[in-house]
Amino acid sequence: MRKFSIFVAALFALLAQPALADEIGRVKNVTAGGIEVIRGDSKMRAQSGFRLMEGDIVVTGAGQRVGITFLDNTRMAVAPSSRVIISRYRYDRARETGESLMRVDRGAVGVDSGNLSRSGRMQFQTPTSTLGVRGTTFVIEVDG
């Protein structure tokens, strides 16, 4: 009986607090119809509120745009006809530390960096180059 009570209490605790585990950011403002997110072998349609995970690939078609807010308060605007791979994103919100590595394969992204960039462990890649971000606002373009 006691074990059952503990199980029920644990279940209620889980229900009481929505899990944030694995979520690295959310799709916020997005063009009507959403955009495509590739996760592993799956292609998903991401609307506002979609929870991104490490490894996701964000793809916008012609005329599509998406704004993303990451856990460390980094904001990203992905322009039309772009492809961005979130290769690595780790952020410990209690310690305010972590690292990220994102690759802009094509298109353009605008970024207003958040807490991660203050530690100097936020990096972006393009097909040819690697960039270290130090607390700043910028646009990366990769012509197709």
Add this chain to the structure above:
Amino acid sequence: MRYLLALGGALALAGCASSERVTLLAPVQESKIANNEVGAIAVLHGGTETVIDMANEQAGLRGERSPRVRQLAETDPRYTDIMRGLPLGSASENFEFAVGQNQLPDQELARLKSFLERYIESYTAYYADIPEDQRPAFHVIIAGFSDSSGEAAVSDADLERINTDLSTRRADTVRGQVIALVREAGIPIRPDEIDSQGNGHFAAMRKHNGARVVDQDFRIVSVTVR
């Protein structure tokens, strides 16, 4: 032959033109604007780096070769257009527990209500061009904290666990208060968009250089909305 040379020259020029660029912009975030915080980007190449650190400074990326750096006279309108796609920035504020209490007092709850309402005003203005039913949902994160105090006999690992648990309970309690508050006040934030987390004593440890200190400043929750 002449045509072949011309074609070769054109291809060579195309090869030199950089098809990848990074451009630093003036800050758009209020706190960065206040501190004139332009920041910097380090372009890593061939075991070294080239840093750009001025607004409207642009680096043409060339892999292992040095980037081509130039200063733009003004912000390219294309960049202004791209940055318009950023989501609204987040807002955070701290709220204090009274001594001996594990719930926010009414005065702090009133302040929290006003904080959420102010954010909603900014949100409405920021997303004015987007139809109401397509605007992004709010996300509220309530982070609890604790000070770094603890008996000398308690191990560091146990103290970390105890204080993380304490801060989690504080955050969970305030989450319940916020859910009730938004429901009563008709604030359009869904309960499933209100999360809580325990941040433990790490901020207190940073402030006190790792020492165990009783500090009322950490009897708080930080509420972030974005």
